[in-house]
Amino acid sequence: MSHEVHNPVPIKHKYFTPxxxxxxxxxxxxxxxxxxxxxxxxxxxxxxxxxYPWGLWIGVDVAAGVALAAGGFTTAALGHIMHRDEYHAxxxxxxxxxxxxxxxxxxxxxxxxxxxYFIWHPLVMWNGNSALFExxxxxxxxxxxxxxxxxPVVTERFIGKVNLPKxxxxxxxxxxxxxxxxxxxxxxxxxxxxxxxxxxxxxxxxSLGTLMVIAGPKMHPLWQTPILPLLFLxxxxxxxxxxxxxxxxxxxxxxxxxxxxxxxxxLGSMIAPLLGIYLAFKIGDxxxxxxxxxxxxxxxxxxxxxxxxxxxxIIPLRMFLSPKVLKTPSLLFTASALVVFGVxxxxxxxxxxxxxxxxxxxxxxxxxxxxxxxxxxxxxLVLAYRFIVLNFPVISLPSKTAPQTKYTIRGVK
Amino acid sequence: MSGKSRRDFLKSxxxxxxxxxxxxxxxxxxxxxxxxxxxxxxxxxxxxxxGCRNCEWACKDAHNLPAGNLEDYEDRKVLDTKRRPGTDAxxxxxxYSHGKNSSLPIDVKVQCMHCDHxxxxxxxxxxxxxxxxxxxVTWDTDMCIGCRYCMAACPFQVPAFEYDKALNPMIMKCDxxxxxxxxxxxxxxxxxxxxxxxxxxxxxxxxxxxxxxxxRNPDKYVDHILGETEVGGTSWxxxxxxxFAELEFPKLGKNPAPGVSESxxxxxFAYFVxxxxxxxxxxxxxxxxxxxxxxxxxxx
Ligand code: SF4
Ligand code: SF4
Ligand code: SF4
Numbered sequence: 001m002s003h004e005v006h007n008p009v010p011i012k013h014k015y016f017t018p019x020x021x022x023x024x025x026x027x028x029x030x031x032x033x034x035x036x037x038x039x040x041x042x043x044x045x046x047x048x049x050x051x052y053p054w055g056l057w058i059g060v061d062v063a064a065g066v067a068l069a070a071g072g073f074t075t076a077a078l079g080h081i082m083h084r085d086e087y088h089a090x091x092x093x094x095x096x097x098x099x100x101x102x103x104x105x106x107x108x109x110x111x112x113x114x115x116x117y118f119i120w121h122p123l124v125m126w127n128g129n130s131a132l133f134e135x136x137x138x139x140x141x142x143x144x145x146x147x148x149x150x151x152p153v154v155t156e157r158f159i160g161k162v163n164l165p166k167x168x169x170x171x172x173x174x175x176x177x178x179x180x181x182x183x184x185x186x187x188x189x190x191x192x193x194x195x196x197x198x199x200x201x202x203x204x205x206x207s208l209g210t211l212m213v214i215a216g217p218k219m220h221p222l223w224q225t226p227i228l229p230l231l232f233l234x235x236x237x238x239x240x241x242x243x244x245x246x247x248x249x250x251x252x253x254x255x256x257x258x259x260x261x262x263x264x265x266x267l268g269s270m271i272a273p274l275l276g277i278y279l280a281f282k283i284g285d286x287x288x289x290x291x292x293x294x295x296x297x298x299x300x301x302x303x304x305x306x307x308x309x310x311x312x313x314i315i316p317l318r319m320f321l322s323p324k325v326l327k328t329p330s331l332l333f334t335a336s337a338l339v340v341f342g343v344x345x346x347x348x349x350x351x352x353x354x355x356x357x358x359x360x361x362x363x364x365x366x367x368x369x370x371x372x373x374x375x376x377x378x379x380x381l382v383l384a385y386r387f388i389v390l391n392f393p394v395i396s397l398p399s400k401t402a403p404q405t406k407y408t409i410r411g412v413k
Numbered sequence: 414m415s416g417k418s419r420r421d422f423l424k425s426x427x428x429x430x431x432x433x434x435x436x437x438x439x440x441x442x443x444x445x446x447x448x449x450x451x452x453x454x455x456x457x458x459x460x461x462x463x464g465c466r467n468c469e470w471a472c473k474d475a476h477n478l479p480a481g482n483l484e485d486y487e488d489r490k491v492l493d494t495k496r497r498p499g500t501d502a503x504x505x506x507x508x509y510s511h512g513k514n515s516s517l518p519i520d521v522k523v524q525c526m527h528c529d530h531x532x533x534x535x536x537x538x539x540x541x542x543x544x545x546x547x548x549x550v551t552w553d554t555d556m557c558i559g560c561r562y563c564m565a566a567c568p569f570q571v572p573a574f575e576y577d578k579a580l581n582p583m584i585m586k587c588d589x590x591x592x593x594x595x596x597x598x599x600x601x602x603x604x605x606x607x608x609x610x611x612x613x614x615x616x617x618x619x620x621x622x623x624x625x626x627x628x629r630n631p632d633k634y635v636d637h638i639l640g641e642t643e644v645g646g647t648s649w650x651x652x653x654x655x656x657f658a659e660l661e662f663p664k665l666g667k668n669p670a671p672g673v674s675e676s677x678x679x680x681x682f683a684y685f686v687x688x689x690x691x692x693x694x695x696x697x698x699x700x701x702x703x704x705x706x707x708x709x710x711x712x713x
Contacts, residue, residue, distance in 0.1 A: 043576025114559020
């Protein structure tokens with residue numbers, strides 16, 4: 001297992017580029033509509049109504065957001081629980097995505113619920129029968145765990161480099177001391193949080209699938225099945241690595257770094273079996289419940305289902321089986337992007353397309369405001385990611401010096 | 414070694430999966446609400462209803478919603494469009510043509526059905542809904558966070574939400590005049606109905622009455638009491654002269670709406686055993702792989 005030594009370092013690159021300016025404009029546009037939502041109510045910005053209580057924000061910001069942040073727990077399981085050191089270079093970027101991803105899920109919930117100032121209610125008002133309660137509690141705890149898991153990156157950045165403004169300079173020493181204590185404590189206890197993160201993720205990824213089960217016949221039979229929680233978990237597990245590859249390749253392109261092909265190819269080789277399991281359950285479910293009959297009617301549901309399965313699962317599955325794809329950055333990127341697209345579409349399908357309320361007069365399509373807010377959130381996410389990797393040691397670069405094992409394999413060594 | 418741990422990982426994921434599916438079929442949903450034998454209900458006989466919409470007025474009046482003048486409700490043009498209970502009216506009357514047998518229209522009053530196993534009660538993230546002993550399902554404004562999961566869950570698509578309020582939007586639905594029945598009064602709609610299309614009484618008695626009416630007039634009624642068994646039974650029940658699907662009632666099975674989701678929920682969380690086992694399992698794998706690596710390094 002000898003390979004180049006990798007050390008996470010803050011990347012040296014300028015923050016502003018034309019692309020970044022574009023993202024800022026998209027983000028501001030989203031924030032404007034967001035203000036509309038807070039001043040005039042949800043109805044003023046969205047196309048939601050009594051027939052369609054949930055739309056784009058729940059389907060994409062929350063459900064797809066949680067699924068696409070699955071890279072955090074799948075790589076943590078691989079790198080820390082299986083102790084596969086060769087993957088450590090990607091654990092931190094994946095952790096950062098998960099942390100930012102879940103932060104935005106929480107913000108998505110915050111803007112979607114009618115009484116955002118009561119967002120803390122589930123902490124003290126429990127309903128164990130509610131799948132949503134389970135999702136809410138797990139996401140809250142997991143978000144905290146993610147912040148704790150990320151803390152070492154912050155302490156590492158500042159230890160020995162604490163440099164407060166002049167009038168506070170006297171605190172430099174105590175702050176540094178505090179960081180060191182914190183750091184030591186964290187590295188001793190980190191394994192607890194890492195395992196907790198994986199357990200919490202498995203729980204709420206699947207409970208997210210339970211959410212729509214209660215909608216019963218209101219949901220199209222192509223998607224409505226009692227094994228929805230299992231399908232959600234399996235698809236989340238299989239989208240974890242593709243998402244890591246997807247963003248790693250984008251980041252290296254945008255920051256002019258050499259793509260981490262050896263690690264990414266190896267990661268890619270694990271995707272096919274995971275996708276295969278998911279596909280097997282999905283097809284098996286379809287055969288057992290005989291829902292394939294719905295595929296012959298030509299309508300939105302059948303078309304969306306076919307696209308989801310064909311482009312989101314079957315084609316990338318075939319691609320990941322080919323060694324050539326695994327070795328070629330552009331092909332690897334395409335295959336990963338397809339899986340990401342497939343899971344995104346699956347969540348939209350489950351929460352929006354499949355949902356067919358009994359008295360709707362016209363079907364729901366998100367408003368410009370809803371789309372603006374969602375796209376704006378994604379833009380802010382990318383901007384925050386960029387800021388953090390430029391200022392904190394997240395992305396690993398090849399280096400000659402000995403690895404700082406203390407930091408790269410924290411807590412489990 | 415690397416192949417092994419990958420297999421471990423797959424194995425444990427498969428285990429969780431098997432656990433989830435296995436439990437869904439075995440675990441039983443815990444009873445969420447104790448159903449009183451004496452719970453009340455209303456029997457709506459759509460063959461009697463004349464579509465006067467007095468009940469709509471009385472309902473608004475009893476719930477402090479802008480009701481207007483009772484005389485204005487005589488305008489039957491409103492019945493040309495199908496309406497749903499909403500934030501301005503907790504109950505509405507819709508009119509359907511009778512079809513071949515008669516030129517008289519069929520009028521159907523709709524509102525919350527006050528299910529015996531309500532999906533809204535099961536779904537609400539904070540437990541803001543309560544199924545009371547007298548059958549009523551109510552909603553608590555101080556708890557609700559406005560997530561609208563109750564709306565996604567309700568099989569009759571009843572709860573409505575105040576979308577255009579920026580502060581304290583409410584979930585609105587019929588509350589079976591909980592405050593009135595507590596004082597021994599009739600629900601407002603039942604009280605005002607001029608033709609006794611609505612019968613308030615013990616649910617078990619209502620079923621007997623309904624059966625009796627069907628038996629005595631088999632030509633008039635379809636042999637189906639809507640709400641007797643649908644989604645595990647509802648407090649409000651309907652009689653009709655036409656198939657209920659043609660009166661826009663959703664087609665629902667006999668199983669309580671929250672049954673499957675609750676068994677899954679309780680399966681995943683059965684006394685916290687599955688999450689804790691998973692935690693232990695992962696901890697074990699972590700320890701073993703770490704040990705193995707240390708041994709590898711010693712050998713080197
Ligand atoms: S009809 Fe809907 S809102 Fe009313 S009790 Fe049943 S599930 Fe709840
Ligand atoms: S909108 Fe309110 S009442 Fe409905 S499920 Fe959410 S918290 Fe409960
Ligand atoms: S008051 Fe009675 S007759 Fe008039 S619409 Fe209501 S239920 Fe029908």
